[in-house]
Amino acid sequence: MTAPGAGQPRPALAAPVLPAFVGRPTAGPREAASWTPRQVIANNLRSVVGRAYPRIRGLTREPSWVLFEMLLPFLTTSSFVFVYRALDAPQAYIGFVVLGGAMTAFWLNVVWMMAAQLYWEKDQGNLELYFAAPMNVMSVLFGMAVGGLVMSSTRAAVVLLVATVVYGVTFSVSQWGLLIAVFILTLAALYGFGMMLASLFLMWGREAWHMTQLMIEPVYFVSGLNFPVGRLGLLGAVAIALIPLAVGLDAMRQLAFASTGVTGTPEPWIETLILVAMTVIFVGLARILLHSMEERARREGRLTVRWR
Amino acid sequence: MIEATIGRDERFDPARTRGQGRADLFRSFRTAVALGWKMEANWTDPVLFFIYSVAKPLASALILVFMLQVIAGPAGQALRPFVIVGSALWSLVVSGIAGLAWAVLDDRERYRMLKYIYVSPSSFVVVLLGRGIARLAVGAMGAGITLAAGVLVLGVPFDPGAIDWPLLLAVLVLGLATISALGVVMAAICLQTRQDSWTYPEAVAGALFLVVGAVFPLSVLPDPLQLLGLLSPLTWWIAGIRQALFPGGPSSIGGTGSAWLRLSGEVNPNDLQIVLVLLATGAVVTLASAILFRVGEGRARDRGLIDRTTGS
Numbered sequence: 001m002t003a004p005g006a007g008q009p010r011p012a013l014a015a016p017v018l019p020a021f022v023g024r025p026t027a028g029p030r031e032a033a034s035w036t037p038r039q040v041i042a043n044n045l046r047s048v049v050g051r052a053y054p055r056i057r058g059l060t061r062e063p064s065w066v067l068f069e070m071l072l073p074f075l076t077t078s079s080f081v082f083v084y085r086a087l088d089a090p091q092a093y094i095g096f097v098v099l100g101g102a103m104t105a106f107w108l109n110v111v112w113m114m115a116a117q118l119y120w121e122k123d124q125g126n127l128e129l130y131f132a133a134p135m136n137v138m139s140v141l142f143g144m145a146v147g148g149l150v151m152s153s154t155r156a157a158v159v160l161l162v163a164t165v166v167y168g169v170t171f172s173v174s175q176w177g178l179l180i181a182v183f184i185l186t187l188a189a190l191y192g193f194g195m196m197l198a199s200l201f202l203m204w205g206r207e208a209w210h211m212t213q214l215m216i217e218p219v220y221f222v223s224g225l226n227f228p229v230g231r232l233g234l235l236g237a238v239a240i241a242l243i244p245l246a247v248g249l250d251a252m253r254q255l256a257f258a259s260t261g262v263t264g265t266p267e268p269w270i271e272t273l274i275l276v277a278m279t280v281i282f283v284g285l286a287r288i289l290l291h292s293m294e295e296r297a298r299r300e301g302r303l304t305v306r307w308r
Numbered sequence: 309m310i311e312a313t314i315g316r317d318e319r320f321d322p323a324r325t326r327g328q329g330r331a332d333l334f335r336s337f338r339t340a341v342a343l344g345w346k347m348e349a350n351w352t353d354p355v356l357f358f359i360y361s362v363a364k365p366l367a368s369a370l371i372l373v374f375m376l377q378v379i380a381g382p383a384g385q386a387l388r389p390f391v392i393v394g395s396a397l398w399s400l401v402v403s404g405i406a407g408l409a410w411a412v413l414d415d416r417e418r419y420r421m422l423k424y425i426y427v428s429p430s431s432f433v434v435v436l437l438g439r440g441i442a443r444l445a446v447g448a449m450g451a452g453i454t455l456a457a458g459v460l461v462l463g464v465p466f467d468p469g470a471i472d473w474p475l476l477l478a479v480l481v482l483g484l485a486t487i488s489a490l491g492v493v494m495a496a497i498c499l500q501t502r503q504d505s506w507t508y509p510e511a512v513a514g515a516l517f518l519v520v521g522a523v524f525p526l527s528v529l530p531d532p533l534q535l536l537g538l539l540s541p542l543t544w545w546i547a548g549i550r551q552a553l554f555p556g557g558p559s560s561i562g563g564t565g566s567a568w569l570r571l572s573g574e575v576n577p578n579d580l581q582i583v584l585v586l587l588a589t590g591a592v593v594t595l596a597s598a599i600l601f602r603v604g605e606g607r608a609r610d611r612g613l614i615d616r617t618t619g620s
Contacts, residue, residue: 068512
């Protein structure tokens with residue numbers, strides 16, 4: 001018994017059509033793989049949205065988040081407010097604490113959900129999928145940053161608004177435009193820093209966990225989270241030069257509490273330039289490091305090695 | 309064939325399925341402590357591990373010392389022992405509360421071993437406690453070094469001969485049991501939540517920080533918060549250790565304008581009162597933690613959360 005159709009002449013092959021991959025009919029796989037710049041951009045934008053989606057959508061799926069990420073951190077900030085109250089500190093210092101408490105939301109997000117994220121993804125087995133997918137891995141990092149920004153902005157807003165009302169913080173803003181620019185640049189520099197660290201954490205492996213711990217309270221201290229960073233002298237100057245939280249927080253304090261006359265650090269416009277430089281350098285370094293990590297990981301076959 | 313099987317089964321002692329009671333529990337606990345310690349410490353060189361363990365509590369204390377310095381100047385020197393002891397002890401609390409919760413998240417989300425541990429003959433809560441103890445030990449090391457740095461570097465006046473050892477021992481034992489109980493509660497909560505709950509234990513500890521008088525006296529708080537603080541065993545634990553290490557120093561519980569003064573008519577609680585209230589409130593928290601863990605464990609089992617992995 002022969003198979004049906006055996007011995008009959010084979011029909012001429014029609015040109016394959018692969019609309020599913022490229023959104024347009026193509027004559028073959030080679031053409032399908034050759035994307036126009038517009039397709040590349042659209043694909044990477046879709047990747048950004050796709051990576052941001054679970055973080056934003058996840059907010060509505062884990063109600064405990066509201067308590068643990070918004071209400072309890074407000075109480076933590078309140079503790080430092082009461083430290084100053086116990087010392088009869090000027091009211092402006094309460095404002096410093098509140099502003100610092102709001103900014104910690106972004107820093108914690110950068111450390112936990114940007115810097116350490118690729119390491120978690122490797123442990124979970126997602127990293128190899130990111131590298132295998134036809135997209136730039138930078139778009140994954142941008143997506144993480146966008147999703148993280150939404151998450152931490154809500155927490156920061158709650159801490160800032162509630163604490164301002166409860167503790168009667170009064171702002172004396174001298175230059176609104178510059179304040180908004182500094183805030184946006186601080187976020188850009190912070191998340192650029194997080195993108196850069198993501199590659200380094202991937203290389204550090206299991207130490208990544210401990211690095212996250214090392215980057216919380218010690219960074220809060222050298223950044224002058226609850227007091228003017230200028231009081232730290234040389235250490236504060238180094239922090240302003242290297243840590244976006246330190247320089248951004250100091251600039252915002254100078255602009256939002258202009259009447260207090262906090263001095264000892266560069267003028268806000270100089271700190272704005274530092275933030276611009278940090279953003280460019282960190283994002284650039286993130287790109288270089290990520291490419292280098294990817295190459296190295298592919299060469300050494302470590303994309304799938306977990307728990308090390 | 310059946311006969312042969314029966315023949316082999318004759319050697320099986322059904323009593324083995326019931327385990328060996330406390331001996332088994334102790335073996336599970338000891339193994340979990342050893343495992344926790346190895347996971348914490350065996351992957352790096354001791355110097356690096358030391359830096360990681362000490363940097364966090366030391367930085368926390370320095371933040372408060374600088375806040376004192378900025379506002380009070382040299383006069384703030386007198387308040388340094390209060391702040392440094394509270395801050396050092398708090399790092400121990402954070403380690404204790406986070407240890408068990410992170411053990412759940414580590415084993416479920418990262419290593420994906422929680423389901424195997426859960427179905428093993430070991431007691432689940434005993435294994436978690438063992439894992440948590442390892443992190444508590446790391447926290448204790450950090451707290452000890454912060455205290456030492458406070459004395460040696462920051463000029464905290466300390467007389468080892470003045471330590472009230474019986475009080476210190478009593479409050480240490482009771483306090484550590486209470487911290488572990490709080491850790492059990494956090495473990496029960498993290499069994500229900502997603503991977504993102506890594507930061508939850510610190511959020512809870514941060515909220516408790518407000519009401520326990522760790523770095524400022526309770527008397528500066530509004531009355532409802534003062535009463536909440538008086539109900540917390542951690543308040544009495546910190547006050548007890550402070551009293552044991554620096555007898556006659558300022559109290560976080562009493563003082564002018566405090567709820568304690570209005571309720572008891574005494575300026576500060578004495579040693580016996582501290583121990584008794586710590587015992588009572590600690591017992592309530594420990595009992596509640598056992599109930600909450602049982603409820604949380606049952607819910608997680610019913611909803612299939614023990615082998616769930618998540619991401620965001």
